[in-house]
Amino acid sequence: MSTNQAVNTALPVYTKKDFESGVDPRWCPGCGDYSIINQIQKTMPTVGVARENIVFVSGIGCSSRFPYYMNNYGMHTLHGRAPAFASGIKVSRPELMVWVMTGDGDALAIGGNHFIHAMRRNLDLKLVMFNNRIYGLTKGQVSPTSELGKKTKSTPHGSPDYPFNPPALALGSGATFVARTIDVEGAHMGGVLKAAAEHKGSVFVEVFQNCPVFNDGAYTFLTDKAVKADMLLRMEHGKPLLYGKDGKKGIRLDAQTAQLEAVVVGENGVTEKDVLVHDAKRDDPTIAFMLANLAEKHGFPTPIGVFRDVRKPTADELTWEMIEKAKSQKGDVDLGKFLAGGDTWTIK
Amino acid sequence: MSTNQAVNTALPVYTKKDFESGVDPRWCPGCGDYSIINQIQKTMPTVGVARENIVFVSGIGCSSRFPYYMNNYGMHTLHGRAPAFASGIKVSRPELMVWVMTGDGDALAIGGNHFIHAMRRNLDLKLVMFNNRIYGLTKGQVSPTSELGKKTKSTPHGSPDYPFNPPALALGSGATFVARTIDVEGAHMGGVLKAAAEHKGSVFVEVFQNCPVFNDGAYTFLTDKAVKADMLLRMEHGKPLLYGKDGKKGIRLDAQTAQLEAVVVGENGVTEKDVLVHDAKRDDPTIAFMLANLAEKHGFPTPIGVFRDVRKPTADELTWEMIEKAKSQKGDVDLGKFLAGGDTWTIK
Amino acid sequence: MSTQTAAPKSKVQVETVTIRFVGDSGDGMQLTGTEFTKANALAGNDLATFPDYPAEIRAPAGSLAGVSGYQVHFGAREIHTPGDAPDVLVAMNPAALKTNLADLRTGGMLIVNGGAFTESNLEKAGYKSNPLHDAALKQNYKIFDVDMNKLTEAALAGSGLSSKEIARCKNYFALGLMYWLYSRPMEAQLQSIAKKFAKKPEIAEANQKVFKAGYAYGDTTEVFFQRYDVPASKLAPGTYRNITGNAAVALGFATVAKTTGRQVFLGSYPITPATEILQEMSHFKEHGVVTFQAEDEIAGIGSAIGASFAGALGCTTTSGPGLALKSEMLGLAVIAELPLVLVDVQRGGPSTGMPTKTEQSDLLIALYGRHGEAPLPVLAAQSPVDCFYAAIEAMKIAVKWMTPVILLTDGYLGNGSEPFLIPDPAKLPKIDVKYATAPNFEGKYMPYLRNDKLVRPWAIPGTAGLEHRIGGLEKDSMSGMVSYDGMNHERMVKTRAQKIRNVVEDVPDVEPFGAASGDVLLLSWGGTFGSVRGAAEELVAKGKKVGHAHLRWLNPLPKNLGKVLARYEKILVPEVNDGQLATYVRSKFPGVDPLQYNHIHGKPLKISELAGRVLELL
Amino acid sequence: MSTQTAAPKSKVQVETVTIRFVGDSGDGMQLTGTEFTKANALAGNDLATFPDYPAEIRAPAGSLAGVSGYQVHFGAREIHTPGDAPDVLVAMNPAALKTNLADLRTGGMLIVNGGAFTESNLEKAGYKSNPLHDAALKQNYKIFDVDMNKLTEAALAGSGLSSKEIARCKNYFALGLMYWLYSRPMEAQLQSIAKKFAKKPEIAEANQKVFKAGYAYGDTTEVFFQRYDVPASKLAPGTYRNITGNAAVALGFATVAKTTGRQVFLGSYPITPATEILQEMSHFKEHGVVTFQAEDEIAGIGSAIGASFAGALGCTTTSGPGLALKSEMLGLAVIAELPLVLVDVQRGGPSTGMPTKTEQSDLLIALYGRHGEAPLPVLAAQSPVDCFYAAIEAMKIAVKWMTPVILLTDGYLGNGSEPFLIPDPAKLPKIDVKYATAPNFEGKYMPYLRNDKLVRPWAIPGTAGLEHRIGGLEKDSMSGMVSYDGMNHERMVKTRAQKIRNVVEDVPDVEPFGAASGDVLLLSWGGTFGSVRGAAEELVAKGKKVGHAHLRWLNPLPKNLGKVLARYEKILVPEVNDGQLATYVRSKFPGVDPLQYNHIHGKPLKISELAGRVLELL
Ligand SMILES: Cc1ncc(C[n+]2csc(CCOP(=O)(O)OP(=O)(O)O)c2C)c(N)n1
Ligand SMILES: Cc1ncc(C[n+]2csc(CCOP(=O)(O)OP(=O)(O)O)c2C)c(N)n1
Ligand code: SF4
């Protein structure tokens, strides 16, 4: 009943080149998107899936041009709707690996509804959002991740809207894998993408991406050599949440107030074991949510890495379980019998 | 420039009757919606706003019939779109009090995008969602709040989708007021609605509502006399999170694991001050989120009351600040000058 | 035995009868109607039925808004519609009488449950006095005032059931009475009651008692002195089932899955009156149907297009508001050239309009409701059973031509039912689903390199070597890569349009019923087939030079339509809208200026009224 | 002084000239074009311009995809379009030459920056050899190979600027050369440079130097031996500004806010090529305009409808894909009968299509793209300046008739510009916004109790005693409460349709230009006005019996259109689509079967080609 084509079992040994479509990317010089595609193309050979069984789906935006540059099956669809198409592909053909490449406007403005539903269903979709905090393709309007008060072409007096906190929204929607990385941190991005590829279930990866043309320097507050060490908190599952040049700064939870505090190991009696240990595998999304909100508070670093990575049956698995169950219980009913179902009568 | 009609200053003294349109509700006998409208009509006289300055906006669904029964200005709009209309009303006329009455399908299925954006913008909209965990008006299909595995007319083998946790989604979206109440708890609902009316900013109130026809008993696990005391946690700002028949059960935060635990005051050394004190006024939404996820864990009660109530400038306030600023800076430019703006030249 | 005891009373043969059962939502009229329908089917009548639900979920008991009805038209000859005016009205309470009396034909039979005509019920229905005592009423109709409440209670005296449970049985009294009145054997019904209430034997027994009591009441009391007999009609021999249009669409799609061995993927969002298709198909998992209830209509069609890209046979079901929302997505399916069937079960518009009432007002949006040049085939089903064949045909065209197809049905077809002669699987249309398996141009795969019919190939994920990308931007006429070249764009626009025109090779010519040429041609489409054909038959029987041409295909139109139109003096286009087909015909056949006949009451057209209008034209 | 020194070289008078500046996105061609346009405007020429942006944000430097162009057509007589084929092509690099050469009229002037014709640039443009050495090229065009890179460097030797900064100045060399070639005084430009770079005096000085160098180059070198003079045209006296269609729409809406003293509320979502309207209007806060960038198109129109319910003048702006998404919302506005203007800046379709290319293919979706019977007025602007008046007119109709109105413009009008004679505010159309202030029926407020024109009253929140509810379900013809009564529904459908037909009282008759009757009538709508009028003028000048009727109003159509069509032998409908107006005209005037002229290249129609086609018909 399914449309599966024969799927080759023995995988060829792939190189990055095998995932390049040969069409040269048309992003502006210096665009952060280049480093993202570079990491994706490096990661693909390592995921153990045949090239023809990988599908890249995107909406509309600079970021959404992505599929044209990958040598896989690809759909460049409608603004905001990529998760809807991807959901159909995945539910119909669960054996395919489906990636959704999207932008902050595509995923969170017009596409917000499909985004939150893909996350809550825990469909096995890998959604990577290029967050440049601006509408690039349409040349610089405010996006749902632009800062409050941000002056853009459509908000010359500043934006009156609070931005989304994308990982918080994904967690609030029920995403089982939530992570963040940065265009200029190639190695880190590679690691996050690999983890995303290995996760079964709804994946949300936010990539801080610089748009040199319409929102240049959006992330220098994090990526500048001078501040990086103190501003970036690299989360690792099972490791204490430490950061800072000498790795002595840490995050501690105060049980009385149920608040996170920034502490320094070695200073006023703080020891390493007071520092909160990151647990991405926990079913309760609260700690991940707490970290997703960390940077909102003044004087706290911005976490990158995996916030949450929890395995639960996916909507596609559950759907096909039911289908297989129905088939095994009812067997292959012959068409004549099927058509004659229900109350019938016969005219001689 | 604005369309404000003269707004009467001295308010008449209203009674419940003043808010009844005279059209009798067409909900099924025993529908939880009756108790909701009853509480709203009781609350309205107390909110200190002239009847003609209150607008009820709804989408489509049983719940969305609401505006017809209120003696205010009302719009019964399109399925899922109520927050979009309401946003226009509020941004255009910030002096109006705008309520959005909606269902779980209306707000979270087709309306999900408008919902999360109304919440993140912190527009001063009061959104009340009647959550019967089913599509009522269309006679019983699965909704985004129906339980995993739920058998409905459209999921005869059970739903393969995980439900949303509505307060968690609202918090993840940035709502500044998030609360929950139950149709059968009239007094409690009245209190929550009053608080919602007094909050300035995006309001999300989830009302557990029974649909006796298509999803009867959805909340008996909470509302049955037998279990109620142990299953309902009544959150109150500044009060310890205690519940149970004798109010000895409590919620404690374990700093080591950053997890909430259910404890009993008096048993193995637990004292009342170990119990977490509810703080709805905290800017960091984490504790509210933690409580929103409480009931997901086995053996924990379901919280009702106000999760979060934080005052921040609203999108409508910020929008009109900019408008007033522009007006005061530029004054009332005469039309002729305005039309002749930019580079001009003159032909004799 | 029942038949013997009936002997004393006279029996009249009638050719066709229309009966409407009306009562409170709680009175079980839908059940009574369907059960009585089955009895007539088993007796070999042709028939058509139409339910009339209240718009509100469940309005207060006894209120006008809470009235629910079910009409069945059965007879000894071919039946096209559920009937114009009922011959018999069975009214279980005052509200039901108030809202339906106007439809009963004068001289018709009015059977009322007098027991329900209480002060409070009369008031709820807005009657000042009891209408049953009204002289005019007695004059215009044959009234039978039966206190079914009391009679039911009597029949169940000492049954130990609660009065609430007893009250719930009274619809079986009405049913029994009808069985007697139309001389139907009781056995089958007694068994079906036993089956239906197998879990509650005491209720089963009670309902059987009451059913028999109703039958006996007609048989023994002096109230009814004559009964009727509607002989079997000459239906084609074979096995039948009664089917609604919505169930037929679902069955049709599932049939495609079984005949092709390919997955049929339905992405949908519930909406009245289309929801039943989704619900039905969700039961067909073992038949190769995958259903996905999406978060909204846009995701419904989006998921279906995604599934089609992945190789499934994608479809989506909706009604007007949903069709409007799917407009942008349809445009993508057109430019991507992927197979897809969108079923629009039309309802009263505009906007939310009248969800439970039927209408044909989505024709123009189906034809033109996309931005840019985005033509696609449009097909309309003509009867509940035709919904089965139309669904198969729509999918066949979608796959053969790699295009989205819109299938229009309506609330009247979707909820209405008629006997479905179960087809021989071997005789069903064949659909061959072919996927590209190898490069088609110099060792490369060109997704837009077309065959002689201008159809592009379909390569699906999992096929090594054919990896390719498609999208919504204009694409190079071979590689499918983005192209902003103006000439390429014009070529693609024209090619897509020509491809859809080519579909005409699969559109059968119209063959008018009745006069092949003459005074008036009735030109109809979609759900009005039955009413219009009924009117045509009447007129032709009267010897009038009247023909009837019915359009199932709206785009492309049948090759010979222009010629056919030219053969008649006048053309009359009856529609349940404000003249959409008439507008379309004018645009397609310059010089042809059809007359219009438009009723927009949310109800099917009445044969008698339409026939009357045509007579004026002769 | 410039003018004196120019004396030695001969000067030729020409009536009109079309010049296209093309170069890399980074070369500043848009600036060069607009600055040169201003010079001609100041010199009193009539003119029209059209930019041609690359679709990609910023493709790699020197690539074909990265070419950006700006065309200006100016002259001593009335100018309708940016011109067919350029007379002069200024190409700053090989890619620009490659993508634009085909358009240059044979015998035209080709000015190239030879310095940019390097190996690598030639390769990026896909040239095997340097085209400038190609004999054919020399034959067909007057080539002027100027190494602007070197000359710019020379002019700035010792300026201390980086080579990157120097390179950025070279567009001013081209500009200076053009100033000389067309005898424009340098002063104004020197000042405007000073103003533009006030913050960076050294850059200002450099650009002025280079600008003068370009001028001097023409003046002194032996490369150019003749220059041109385009005399002022007889433009109406008054103050002018150059304006694009998108800016004009924004200005029109703001003007409504100022003349009515009411809030204009724009709910919108960015989309090419409509985004500029939102951007412009967001600057008009102090003028009574409120802008709301919504999360999507549906919320954009929804917020505008909400604002209208609250008493504002709601509007929304978009392009094809957005129009499709707003379809359901438009239906609500129709049934609710609230004022709203939707502006659709059409672009190449279907689907995402060709966002930066122009097209007229949204006419049928504008007319028919809603489910159910949902008619509304449709207006189309005919030129960039007309966008200003059309926006005011659309809002006037929306308010007067309490209806949504669709205003169609297109990418060509939206981005194209022409001189705008600044109107006398007193002479602008008056819009009177009236809100209901008191009950209108037996002490109650009936929101759907209509006036003699069938228009309903508008009561807004804040008005005590008029509290009422409206919605998308069919409503009682007076109270507006939900009604499922079939007859009421039909009445409402017919009434809404009649109300829109009544709008014809505000639609002026068409008065054809040229022959009032005769051989051929050119029937056009929207953005093709300029090209079609241009062709008509040519033909009429040749003494042909040709008329031109242009439609600004598509629904309702002008009362006298039928009569006008009847006065010509043949009717030719030129459109940048596959024949949408032709289809519509056929449906409206049975018997009329216009010929079609359809170009779908994403470019405006060419006057010469169209005129040629008409000659074939004579
Ligand atoms: C239905 C629809 N609405 C609007 C647009 C115009 N549009 C294209 S991309 C885009 C936003 C892009 O922003 P983002 O998603 O952040 O992607 P980026 O370009 O920044 O990578 C918009 C508004 C469209 N193509 N389709
Ligand atoms: C665009 C559109 N899609 C679908 C529908 C059909 N519809 C009406 S209400 C509804 C869901 C109602 O569920 P909910 O919002 O939970 O409200 P309830 O009836 O349960 O109170 C649906 C699917 C519609 N009216 N419009
Ligand atoms: S506009 Fe910004 S996001 Fe888009 S391609 Fe250019 S740099 Fe990248």
Ligand code: SF4
């Ligand atoms: S269907 Fe359910 S929700 Fe709707 S009115 Fe009836 S009881 Fe209430």
Ligand SMILES: [Mg+2]
């Ligand atoms: Mg972006």
Ligand SMILES: [Mg+2]
């Ligand atoms: Mg619900």
